[in-house]
Amino acid sequence: MSGDIDEALVGLGLRRTVPRLTILNLLGEAATPLSVLDLHRLVTSAYPMVNLSTVYRNVTVMTGYGVLHSIEHGGQTLYGLATTPHHHLICEHCGLLIEVPADRLDPAVAQVMADSGFKMEPTGQLLRGRCRRCRHAVHDAS
Amino acid sequence: MSGDIDEALVGLGLRRTVPRLTILNLLGEAATPLSVLDLHRLVTSAYPMVNLSTVYRNVTVMTGYGVLHSIEHGGQTLYGLATTPHHHLICEHCGLLIEVPADRLDPAVAQVMADSGFKMEPTGQLLRGRCRRCRHAVHDAS
DNA sequence: TTTCGTGCAAATGGTTTGCAGTGGC
DNA sequence: GCCACTGCAAACCATTTGCACGAAA
Numbered sequence: 001m002s003g004d005i006d007e008a009l010v011g012l013g014l015r016r017t018v019p020r021l022t023i024l025n026l027l028g029e030a031a032t033p034l035s036v037l038d039l040h041r042l043v044t045s046a047y048p049m050v051n052l053s054t055v056y057r058n059v060t061v062m063t064g065y066g067v068l069h070s071i072e073h074g075g076q077t078l079y080g081l082a083t084t085p086h087h088h089l090i091c092e093h094c095g096l097l098i099e100v101p102a103d104r105l106d107p108a109v110a111q112v113m114a115d116s117g118f119k120m121e122p123t124g125q126l127l128r129g130r131c132r133r134c135r136h137a138v139h140d141a142s
Numbered sequence: 143m144s145g146d147i148d149e150a151l152v153g154l155g156l157r158r159t160v161p162r163l164t165i166l167n168l169l170g171e172a173a174t175p176l177s178v179l180d181l182h183r184l185v186t187s188a189y190p191m192v193n194l195s196t197v198y199r200n201v202t203v204m205t206g207y208g209v210l211h212s213i214e215h216g217g218q219t220l221y222g223l224a225t226t227p228h229h230h231l232i233c234e235h236c237g238l239l240i241e242v243p244a245d246r247l248d249p250a251v252a253q254v255m256a257d258s259g260f261k262m263e264p265t266g267q268l269l270r271g272r273c274r275r276c277r278h279a280v281h282d283a284s
Numbered sequence: 285t286t287t288c289g290t291g292c293a294a295a296t297g298g299t300t301t302g303c304a305g306t307g308g309c
Numbered sequence: 310g311c312c313a314c315t316g317c318a319a320a321c322c323a324t325t326t327g328c329a330c331g332a333a334a
Binding site: 014015017019020049050051053054057058061075 | 287288289290291292293298299
């Protein structure tokens with residue numbers, strides 16, 4: 001199903017193993033980035049013997065090679081395919097996570113960073129806010 | 143030293159205890175947000191009996207009351223005084239962390255978020271990039 | 285056949301929690 | 310004196326690591 005996603009592995013000199021291909025397929029179908037625990041649950045539902053530490057090692061390796069990208073939130077790390085450059089908006093209230101194309105955000109943020117001598121990371125920024133539904137749901141939130 | 147920082151505690155109905163006042167003083171003098179472990183090290187150098195869990199509880203409570211703000215990075219949480227609204231730029235390479243006034247970032251990012259129905263958090267955004275020094279230091283970084 | 289990748293189990297590090305005692309107000 | 314706050318110790322949870330076996334190339 002992945003078509004050419006796993007081709008990338010070969011090009012990088014990474015072996016095509018069951019855990020790796022399964023992770024790539026799952027992330028390719030997922031609408032949002034997944035945690036390692038989520039990934040492990042999904043992987044083991046098809047291949048029960050795959051170990052949690054194997055999932056950890058693979059997302060780390062593939063992130064290092066640029067195949068995946070990661071964002072930190074709520075004390076854990078989420079992983080997604082590094083396809084089109086994009087960042088994320090997360091709702092602090094309900095956890096809703098959506099992607100925004102990098103070029104929508106780049107000019108604005110890059111300018112702010114450049115003023116401080118920083119060069120912006122091209123992907124994986126995580127911006128915190130409150131989504132439409134949660135804005136309306138709780139006006140009197142504690 | 144803190145002058146009126148700890149006044150806030152009284153106004154919120156929080157007791158003025160040694161751990162709390164010490165934490166507030168330390169954060170008031172710090173140039174950047176501090177981790178709980180850093181805070182604990184500093185607090186205990188003056189009051190050795192203060193427990194780590196007490197520091198954890200206090201930063202959590204004071205963050206909930208809006209006295210402190212927090213940012214997550216590298217698997218741990220950093221805390222700072224919630225004074226002027228601001229966000230942070232962090233260098234992914236050396237960890238340099240600097241503050242940017244909220245109003246420098248707000249218009250740009252708020253617009254991007256609003257397009258997705260999000261309302262931006264007024265403080266505590268963490269933007270990842272590479273600082274001036276690290277941009278020049280390693281052209282051929284691994 | 286030679287690495288690279290994996291399963292397993294144990295360790296690590298940040299953070300949270302239950303409980304009984306104590307200090308702030 | 311009441312109750313929020315604390316110290317202590319144990320538990321928790323995400324993540325990492327050492328090691329011997331197994332599989333991709």
